[in-house]
Amino acid sequence: MSDLLHSFAVAFQLTISGDPGLWEIVALSLKVTLSAVAVATLIGLPVGACLALCRFPGRNALIVLFNAAMGLPPVVVGLFIYLLLSRSGPLGEFGILFTPQAMVVAQSVLVFPIVAALSRQVIEDLWAEYSEQLRSLGSGPVKSVGTLLWDGRFSLVTVVLAGFGRAAAEVGAIIIVGGNIDGFTRTMTTAIALETSKGDLSLALGLGIVLLAIVVLVNTAAWMARRAGERFAGA
Numbered sequence: 001m002s003d004l005l006h007s008f009a010v011a012f013q014l015t016i017s018g019d020p021g022l023w024e025i026v027a028l029s030l031k032v033t034l035s036a037v038a039v040a041t042l043i044g045l046p047v048g049a050c051l052a053l054c055r056f057p058g059r060n061a062l063i064v065l066f067n068a069a070m071g072l073p074p075v076v077v078g079l080f081i082y083l084l085l086s087r088s089g090p091l092g093e094f095g096i097l098f099t100p101q102a103m104v105v106a107q108s109v110l111v112f113p114i115v116a117a118l119s120r121q122v123i124e125d126l127w128a129e130y131s132e133q134l135r136s137l138g139s140g141p142v143k144s145v146g147t148l149l150w151d152g153r154f155s156l157v158t159v160v161l162a163g164f165g166r167a168a169a170e171v172g173a174i175i176i177v178g179g180n181i182d183g184f185t186r187t188m189t190t191a192i193a194l195e196t197s198k199g200d201l202s203l204a205l206g207l208g209i210v211l212l213a214i215v216v217l218v219n220t221a222a223w224m225a226r227r228a229g230e231r232f233a234g235a
Contacts (some may be wrong), residue, residue, distance in 0.1 A: 029187040033167045036107030044115030052123035053141035056140035078176030098179040106173040112161035118159040154226040
């Protein structure tokens, strides 16, 4: 028990004192995660809107596929990206394996189906609610995309946060494609796994505290923004 309390005390000390090694890992984690979420959102929202509003052969199969892909095993995604980016793979000429860029690619692949599938549901529900009104104004499904995205912006923030949570907690895929290289591709989650296996609980706990704090702060900010938007809409 005393060892555990000591580890917590050292972890808080590392966090408060601004340990360079800890905050370097935190900075890289945020850079990779936010980049992946941005890429997945920029691609996933239009795809989700298209699935919600367009009717074409194979649409239902695509919806089922995206829903199933929300639970993609990270290690399988990591293996697939590794094969693509390896020297003998089709994208090996870019030489980005074991770099932060490869980690962004892996996390984007994991987050993209979440954003696409959940945004499709949000936009489809909005279209069902407002379709008659929009059609009466001469706006069909395609022309209504911008209006529906804006009207559902607060729900879509929650969708993006779901993607952020998936990316922030990811370990398996980014270890495979990033290599967990100290000072280069080591993130909070991979460092926690490594330090725990080495028995260095202080650093692992410190990183865990920071990771939890980031997730709580991001979700609190989103909740406050949503409440403010609802009050503004009701005013």
